[in-house]
Amino acid sequence: MAEKQNAWDRIVNQIRSALERQKYKEAVNTFLEPLLGDQVEVFNLLEDEEQALLLEHLNVGATADLFDRLEDSETLEAAESLSIERLADVLEEMQPDEAADLLGDLPPEQASQALEEMEDIEDVLPLLKFPDETAGGRMTTAYIAVRRHTTAEMTIEFLRQVQPDDEVPYYIFVIDPRGRLVGVIGLRELVVAKPEALIEQIMDTDVIHINAQEDQEIVAQVMVRHDLSALPVVDDENRLVGVITHDDILDVLAEEATEDVYRLASVGDAELEPESPVKEHLKARLPWLYLNTLTALMAAWVISNFEDIIAQVAVLAVFQSVVAGLGGNASSQTIALFIRSIALGKLPSKGVLGILGREVMVGLIQGIAVGMIVGLGVYLWRGNIYLALVLGAAIVGNLTIASLVGTLVPLVLRSLKQDPALASPVLVTAATDSLGxxxxxxxxxxFLSKLK
Amino acid sequence: MAEKQNAWDRIVNQIRSALERQKYKEAVNTFLEPLLGDQVEVFNLLEDEEQALLLEHLNVGATADLFDRLEDSETLEAAESLSIERLADVLEEMQPDEAADLLGDLPPEQASQALEEMEDIEDVLPLLKFPDETAGGRMTTAYIAVRRHTTAEMTIEFLRQVQPDDEVPYYIFVIDPRGRLVGVIGLRELVVAKPEALIEQIMDTDVIHINAQEDQEIVAQVMVRHDLSALPVVDDENRLVGVITHDDILDVLAEEATEDVYRLASVGDAELEPESPVKEHLKARLPWLYLNTLTALMAAWVISNFEDIIAQVAVLAVFQSVVAGLGGNASSQTIALFIRSIALGKLPSKGVLGILGREVMVGLIQGIAVGMIVGLGVYLWRGNIYLALVLGAAIVGNLTIASLVGTLVPLVLRSLKQDPALASPVLVTAATDSLGxxxxxxxxxxFLSKLK
Structure with missing residues (x-):
């Protein structure tokens, strides 16, 4: 990848130098040389003003291709620098699903002006009514549908005429007169079929499909479970309204994974990146630190009830954090296991008691294994067997509690139909810290008298 | 999804009852009713002995389909219950890449016996030499390749004759006499081309490809960047050796995401699940707790140097954990951002100083924002302005350090060509705890005199 990075850097430098010399045509040509995927990387490496300058001179088609592939937030930023007329042209050339996402992200006034300017909004309009993170929000309206009495040959001829572009899925969907989905046929089956075969003879009537209102996480689970490269989307009357393609699902999986990682680490916005503006960092991270402040002060209040004990045996202050720290670490392990298992749709809804029992067993064994070592270490260090025993026992107790709470919180959230990933370690460690x-x-x- | 779950449970119960009544044919028929993706879910819900009993009576083709789709560890478990002859038959029917994975996972003796029994090992053999997590280990050898002087019509006729199955990618690759990759053509372009057109006239010579030795994470990055549904794999001489398809990449993405989540939570084995045996939990989790024990005792040693101070002002023991806990939480945020950014191939290798500066700025601002609140709260609670100031200042310092260390550790690991995700919070919080x-x-x- 280092090679790639160097190639991108070289192209960025060439574009930068051309822009500085006001050789815009040269800049555009240099930009268009690499493959589209690499253009995206190069574009991201340019400064904001350079991006705007380049877009001013890029043709509409190339701009649309680029916008289709940039992250949503980057597309939005780039789009805001365009005039309304140009934006409308670009939106028309974009993939309908990406265009709809961008229209949804734009400030309402700019979006409605752009829609007014656009000549062909038939593809985009139906997509605007679905939230981004649903099947309807992810789907594209660029698909091929035929009727069941067509022949294979006629269908191929139809394809030759419409010359579908690269983004159209490799499936042809079959609909009835009311537009309801009745079958699907892969391009391959179409090609290898006898020319005079009727579509209804070769189509597969067992079509896996999904309702437009379904959440994108479910979409990803279904496509992964059935190894699909395209998933048809239907409305409540089972009418075909769009298709989700494999590239959309890659984005969904990456997003959901980032969301899981960030939740676990108390970062509240899955689109945050190291390079994001400081303001966005604070918006996504500070609220969680404030929540942590609250839980930390709660734990501090627990300790404050023992202040006179600590004044008598200050060594307790040395070791209290060991108990709490290990509990926090152990509960993170448990939460991570359950968050992933639920996200991948793998956690059975039955047999929950068995799973809870197993996890608590793991907590208990880990507690004993760690408690013994720490007890031994502290005995060797401080020479007080009672201190060692108290510390060891507290670790056993706290690691068992960590497993119990770390399991219960995500499971309870799931059964309340809440996102189990809300079981942030901040909340669970509030319990393990205080109880520890x-x-x-x-x-x-x-054992105070023995510890002095 | 609850609906689906109910349907699966109902089928599981039917199969279970049929197996108990020794009606094996009924059990198999019930199992084969749902779609393959659902069969996988149903199979996973059966007990081990039920699975073995069902497999005994399932035909070879259905067993192969099932094995292709189960998780590797589950396929292994199921395969070990089969006789060598039956296993060999199933391996022949499996997709070459999945068969190679299974052969690599089986105990060496069983694997070599099965290979001996197999009649057709041409497809599997070349795959055995690549580690699982490389492009070579992920690819399949089931692809279609033609020569450049073939016509579109001949190619379609060829497809009609070989009748490629569902797993073959929707691309036809073009190779020269030495087997080197020279072009690619989508099935759609083939279909819409004039029948007499030569492949070399319609093929795309700009083929994105990858070396068989490349890591699977890079494979995923390339396929996501270029929105590919199939990626050809070549050897060092640029000869086409296989193809990675979209379903493989979905598995890679899910695995890598789980790995990131688990690393962040100190779970050492990406295949661990809540239902895994207790022994595997301990193997994946206990070593990290031991590491945490070490770092916790290190932090305890820091505190032990202040025992006489704490004995004089026990309230310090109440608030020391607030400083350390907030630091740990803040450094998790930083690590999560960098782990994901590097995993998605998004972190630029240039401008690292700028990113570090921004992150430290975020840490400082968060430190001030949180330090002020905590200081105020503690002043109201304990009425000692010096205690509030000391605590607030320590929080500012520790949150700044958290950002600094949380950024430096993954970046340094990356520049040492190590996996940045090794920057486990355990190690980083060792620093934030001790320094806090x-x-x-x-x-x-x-300020001792003012605190008493």
Whole structure:
């Protein structure tokens, strides 16, 4: 990849130099040389003003291709620098699903002006009514549909005439007079069929499909489960309204994965990147730190109840954080397992008690394994067997609690139809911290005379 | 999805009851009713002994289809219950890439016996030499290749004769006499081309391809960047050796995402699931807890140097954990951002200083925002302005350090060509914990007289 990176950097430098010398044509030609996927990388490496300058001189088709492939937030930024007329032209050339996303992201006034300027809005209009993260929001209206009494030969001739572009899926859908989905046929089956065969003879009537209102995470699960490269989308009357293609699903999977990672790390916006403006960092991260502040002060309040004990045996302050820290780490493990398992649609809804039991067993064994080691270490270090025992026992207790809480919170959230990934470690460690301190300091209070 | 789950449960119960009544044919027929993707879900819901019993009576083709779609570890488990003869038959029917994976996972003796029994190993043999997680390990050898002087019509006729199955990609590759990749043509272009057109006239010579030794994460990045549904794999002499298809890439993306989530949460095995045996949980999780034990004791050692201070002002023990906890949370945020950005191939290799600067700025601002609130809260609670100031200042310092260390560790790992995801929060929080305690307790020592 280092090679690639160097190639991109070289192209960026050439474009930059051409723009500086006001040789716009040269800049555009240099930009268009590499493949579209690489153009996207190069575009992202340019500064904002350079991007705007380049777009001013790029033709409509190339701009549309680029916009189709940029991240939504980057498309929005780039689009805002265009005039309304030009924006309308570009929107017409874009893939309908991407155009609809962009129209949805634009400020309402700019979007409605652009829509007014556009000549052909038939493809985009039906997509505007679905939220971005549903099947309807992800689908494209660029698909091929035929009727069941067509022959294979006629269908191929039809394809020759419409010359569908690269983004149209490799499937031909079959609809009845009311537009309801009744079958599907792969381009390959079409090609290898006898020319005079009727579509209804060669079509597959067992079409896996999805309702337009379904969440994109479910879309991804269905496509992965059935290894689909295209999934037809229907409305409540089973009428075909669009198709989700494999490239959309790649985006969905990447987004959902980032969301899981970020949730686990208390970052609230799946589109945040290291290069995002400081303001966006604060918006996505600071609220979680404030929540953490609250839970940390709660745990501090637990400790404050033992202040006089700590004043008598200051060594407790040395080791209380070991108990809490291990509990936090152990509960993160549990949460990660459940978040992924639920996200991939793998966690059975039955047998939950068995899974909970197993996880608590793991917590208990890990607690004993770690508690013994820490106890031994602390005995060797401080020479007080009671301190070692209290610490070891607190670790066993807290790691067991960590497994229990780390399992219960995502499961309960799921059964309440909430996103289990909301089970942020911040909330679960609130429990493990507070309870960890409580167990350790309570035990210490009980054995106080032996610890002094 | 609840609907689906119910349907699966109903089928599982029917199969279970048929197996109990030793009506094996009925069990098999019930199992084969739903679509393949659903069969996989149903199979996973059966107990181990039920799975073995069902497989005994399932025909070879259906078993092969099932094995193609199960997770690798589940395929292995199911395969081990088969006789060598039956296993060989199933392996021949499986997709070459999945068969090669299974052969690589089986115990060496069983694998070589099965290979001996197999009649046709031409497709599988070349795949055995590549590690699972490389392009070569992921590719299939089931693809269609033609020579440049063939016509469109001849190619379609060729397709009619070989009747490629569903797993063959929707692309036809063009090779020269030495087997080197020279072009590609989509099935759609083939269909819409004039029948007498030569392949070399309609093929695309700009073929995006990848070396068989490349890591699967790079494969995923290239396919996502260029929106590919199939990626040809070549050897060092540029000879076409296989193709990676869209369903493989979905698996790669899901695996890599799970790996990121697990790394962040200190779970060492991306295949671990809540239902995995306790032994596997311990193998994947306990080593990380031991590492955490070490870092926690290190932080405890830092505190132990301030024992006499804490004995004088026990309230310090109440608030030290607030400083450390916030630092740990903030550094997780930073690590998550960089792990994802690097995994998606988005982090530029240039301008690293700028990114570091921005992240430290975010840390500083978050430190001030949180430090002020905590300081205020603690002043209201305990009425000691010095305690509030010391605590607030320590938080500002520790959150800035969290951003700095959380950025540096993944970046340094990347520049050392190590996996940046090794920058486990365990290691980074070792720094934020120790330094957090150090800053807070040092400041407290300095202002000791004001805190008593």
């Amino acid at each position: 301190f409580l167990i350790f300091l309570s035990l210490a209070t009980y | 305690f150090l800053i807070f307790l040092s400041l407290a020592t300095y």
